[in-house]
Amino acid sequence: MQKLNRKNAGEPSTLPIKIVQFGEGNFLRAFVEYAFQTLNKKTGFNAGIAVVQPIDKGMVQMLNDQDGLYTLFTKGIKDGKEIEEKELITNIVKGIDPYKDFASYLDLAKEEELQFMVSNTTEAGIAYVETDTMHMTPPNSFPAKLTRLLYERFTYFDGAEEKGLTIIPCELINHNSDTLKQIILDYISLWNLSDDFKYWLLKSCSFHNTLVDRIVPGYPRDQIEDYNKQLDYLDNLIVSAETFFLWVIEGDELLRQKLPFHKTDLDVKIVEDMQPFRTRKVRILNGAHTAMVPFSLLYGNETVKETVDEDFTGPFIRSLVFEEIIPTLDMEQEELETFANAVFDRFRNPFVVHQLSSIALNSVSKFKVRVLPSLLEYVQRKGKLPMRTVFAFACLIRFYKGAYNGKQLPINDDREIVAEMLSIWQFDNVRNVAKQVLAKQSYWGKDLNTVQGLTDSVAKSLEMIEKYGIKEGFSKIG
Numbered sequence: 504m505q506k507l508n509r510k511n512a513g514e515p516s517t518l519p520i521k522i523v524q525f526g527e528g529n530f531l532r533a534f535v536e537y538a539f540q541t542l543n544k545k546t547g548f549n550a551g552i553a554v555v556q557p558i559d560k561g562m563v564q565m566l567n568d569q570d571g572l573y574t575l576f577t578k579g580i581k582d583g584k585e586i587e588e589k590e591l592i593t594n595i596v597k598g599i600d601p602y603k604d605f606a607s608y609l610d611l612a613k614e615e616e617l618q619f620m621v622s623n624t625t626e627a628g629i630a631y632v633e634t635d636t637m638h639m640t641p642p643n644s645f646p647a648k649l650t651r652l653l654y655e656r657f658t659y660f661d662g663a664e665e666k667g668l669t670i671i672p673c674e675l676i677n678h679n680s681d682t683l684k685q686i687i688l689d690y691i692s693l694w695n696l697s698d699d700f701k702y703w704l705l706k707s708c709s710f711h712n713t714l715v716d717r718i719v720p721g722y723p724r725d726q727i728e729d730y731n732k733q734l735d736y737l738d739n740l741i742v743s744a745e746t747f748f749l750w751v752i753e754g755d756e757l758l759r760q761k762l763p764f765h766k767t768d769l770d771v772k773i774v775e776d777m778q779p780f781r782t783r784k785v786r787i788l789n790g791a792h793t794a795m796v797p798f799s800l801l802y803g804n805e806t807v808k809e810t811v812d813e814d815f816t817g818p819f820i821r822s823l824v825f826e827e828i829i830p831t832l833d834m835e836q837e838e839l840e841t842f843a844n845a846v847f848d849r850f851r852n853p854f855v856v857h858q859l860s861s862i863a864l865n866s867v868s869k870f871k872v873r874v875l876p877s878l879l880e881y882v883q884r885k886g887k888l889p890m891r892t893v894f895a896f897a898c899l900i901r902f903y904k905g906a907y908n909g910k911q912l913p914i915n916d917d918r919e920i921v922a923e924m925l926s927i928w929q930f931d932n933v934r935n936v937a938k939q940v941l942a943k944q945s946y947w948g949k950d951l952n953t954v955q956g957l958t959d960s961v962a963k964s965l966e967m968i969e970k971y972g973i974k975e976g977f978s979k980i981g
Contacts, residue, residue: 504735504736504737505735505736505737506569506736506737507569507570507572507573507574507736507737507738507739508568508569508570508572509570509572511736512572512591512593512736514570514572514591514593517551517571517596518543518549518550518551518594518596519549519550519551519614519616520551520552520553520596520597520611520614520616520617521548521549521550521551521552521616521617521618521619522539522550522551522552522553522617522618522619522620522621523552523553523555523611523614523617523619523620523621523652523668524552524553524554524555524620524621524622525555525557525620525621525622525623525624525628525645525648525649526554526555526557526622526623526624526628527554527555527556527561527562527563527566527598528562528623528721529719529720529721529722529742530623530673530715530717530719531621531623531673532573532575532592532740532742533575533577533717533719533721533742533743533744534623534673534715534717534719534744534748534750535552535621535623535673536552536575536592536594536595537575537590537592537744537748538748538750538764538769538771539552539594540590540592540593540594541767541769542762542763542764542767542769543594545766545767545768546763546766546767548763550594550618550619551594551595551596552594552595552596553595553596553597553598553599553611553614554566554571554595554597554598554599555598555599555601555608555611555648556598556599556600556601556602557622557624557628557645557648559602561600562598562740563598563599563600564598564600565739565740566595566598566740567597567598568739569738569739569740571593571594571595571596571597571598572591572592572593572595572738573591573592573738573740573741573742574589574590574591574592574730574734574738574740574741574742575589575590575591575592575742575743575744576588576589576723576730576733576741576742576743576744577589577590577743577744577745577746578743578744578745578746578852578854578855579745579746579747579848579849579852579854579855580746580848580849580851580852580853581746581747581845581848582848583848585853586746587854588746589733599611601640601641601648602641605640605641608641608648608652609651609652609655611652612652612653612655612656612659613655613656613659617656617666617668618668618669618761619668619669619670619671620649620668620669620670620671621671621672621673622645622649622671622672622673622674623672623673623674623715624645624674625674626674626675626676628644628645628674629645629646629672629674629676629679629682629683629686630644630645630646630686631644631646631686631689631690632644632647633693635647635690636694637651637654637694637696644686646683646686646687646690647690649670649683649687650687650690650691650694653668653687653700653704653708654696654700656668657699657700657703657704662699662700662703663707664703664706664707665707666707667703667704667706667707667708667709668708669708669709669711669758669761670683670684670708670709670710670711671711671713671752672713673713673715675715677712677781678712679712679713680710680711680712680713680753681710681712683710684710687704688701688704691704709754709758711752711753711754711758712752712753712777713750713751713752713753713777714749714750714751714777714780714781714784715749715750715751716747716748716749716750716784716788717744717745717747717748717749718744718745718747718849718852718855719742719743719744719745720743720744720855721742721743722740722741722742722743723741723743727741730743743854745849745852745854745855746852747845747848747849748769748770749770749772749784750764750769750770750771750772751771751772751774751777751780751781752771752772752773752774752777753773753774753775753776753777754773754774755773755775758773759773779832779833779834782832783832783834783839783842785872785873786828786831786832786873786876786877787824787828787829787832787839787842787843787846788846788849789869789872789873790824790828790873790874790877791820791823791824791828791846791850792807792862792873793862793866793869793870793873793874794820794823794870794873794874794892794895795807795810795816795820795859795895796859796862796863796866796902797863797866797895797898797899797901797902797912798816798819798820798894798895798898798899798973799816799820799859800859800860800863800902800912800913801898801901801902801907801912801968801973802815802816802973802974804816804859805858805859805860806856806857806858806859807850807857807859807862808850808851808852808853808856808857810850810859811847811850811851812851815974819891819977821847822891823889823891823892823895824843824846824847825840825843826889826891827877827881827889827890827891827892828877828892829843830881830884830885831876831877831880831881831884859913860913860915863902863913863914863915864915864916865915865916865917866899866902866916867899867903867916867917867920867946868946870896870899871946871947871948874892874895874896875947877889877892878892878893878896879954882954882955887956888954888956888957888960890980893957893960893961893964894964894977894980896961896964897937897961897964897965897968898964898968898973900924900936900937900940900961900965901965901968901969902914903916903920903921903924903925903928904924904925904928905925905928920946923943924940927939927940933962933965933966933969934958934959934962936962936965937958937961937962937965938952938958938962940961941957941958941961960980963980964976964977964980967979967980
């Protein structure tokens with residue numbers, strides 16, 4: 504079998520570098536490269552990508568060994584139908600390791616057609632490191648490396664306004680671009696860079712907050728033989744991803760002209776404010792995940808797919824989303840329901856085995872951010888409690904007792920929280936347990952005993968769970 508490279512793949516030519524990308528991991532290769540390759544195919548965008556390795560140890564050499572080529576496999580369910588596709592990704596022009604070749608890294612700043620910067624350096628990547636200096640080769644942090652590159656571009660092109668970059672970070676923090684921009688400004692101050700450069704950064708470069716959403720399992724190690732059988736070349740960088748794709752970017756009409764994704768079938772939304780989309784994702788997708796974990800584990804399921812397919816837990820979670828979460832959100836009903844249906848398609852994806860135990864990490868803090876706002880907003884709007892969300896809350900509390908039906912539960916949280924919950928469960932009376940847990944302002948941000956009827960409802964749910972189990976216990980909540 505031939506090694507994958509441009510000659511063997513019949514892809515001898517490369518594209519002009521229009522994008523510099525910090526990060527070479529699975530997510531970017533299954534998301535950003537895929538998106539821009541689609542844009543190239545559908546609109547003649549003609550954009551090549553230069554990939555920068557953001558940390559000392561990385562995969563750039565593996566990329567260069569294959570001339571930037573690799574195969575993307577997408578699998579999933581869309582509108583109830585299983586979909587499997589594969590595509591050779593060809594738009595990476597070069598990979599650069601700035602730790603070994605800093606000069607080549609700085610040379611990227613001199614690319615005439617460079618227009619965009621994208622990144623995914625993990626949530627910890629957008630960080631200010633005060634010990635980074637202008638003269639390090641390279642600086643440690645991603646924002647410091649980017650500041651150095653931007654300064655090199657500003658200097659090389661003598662501050663030309665048209666040479667500013669469109670900066671689109673994809674790290675999973677809220678206001679990612681705003682945070683990155685402020686750190687760059689902090690480095691300008693720390694390094695005593697010129698006011699002219701600061702003015703160029705603020706006027707000629709644009710920063711865009713984003714929301715990205717796609718599950719990328721990455722290299723399919725356990726099924727690699729099956730994947731290799733589908734190829735007639737040797738690919739060491741196969742990446743697998745779900746079919747679902749969503750990229751929300753804050754921007755204006757000018758950005759729409761620069762990035763004409765509206766001419767493709769990709770779900771890329773360029774909007775003035777991405778926060779409603781972030782709230783939608785956190786409340787529906789993440790909220791459903793968090794609500795289902797203790798509830799479904801106590802019931803006896805092990806995976807997300809089992810949960811949504813099972814005759815009791817499936818309808819329970821679906822009703823929780825459609826009847827108790829969606830009514831608390833302000834976007835168009837049809838758009839919310841379309842997104843929710845896509846979420847359940849993702850939950851049913853037979854190609855992604857999502858263990859409930861693996862998403863049980865930090866369930867208390869996740870519930871506070873992802874589920875509790877829906878509960879409180881429902882009470883505010885409807886004047887009553889959301890029955891299934893409250894029952895899921897009770898399941899969360901029962902989960903932290905540590906064992907159920909003689910089986911240890913996969914609790915994975917801060918040691919102090921685990922110890923406090925076990926201590927509270929020393930009370931014999933479930934009403935006292937409910938009161939003590941709901942009173943924990945350090946968990947919830949407020950004393951939830953002040954929410955009318957919540958203490959009684961949680962206590963009754965706990966009582967029914969202890970007496971009758973999950974399914975029958977819920978049936979007795981009236």
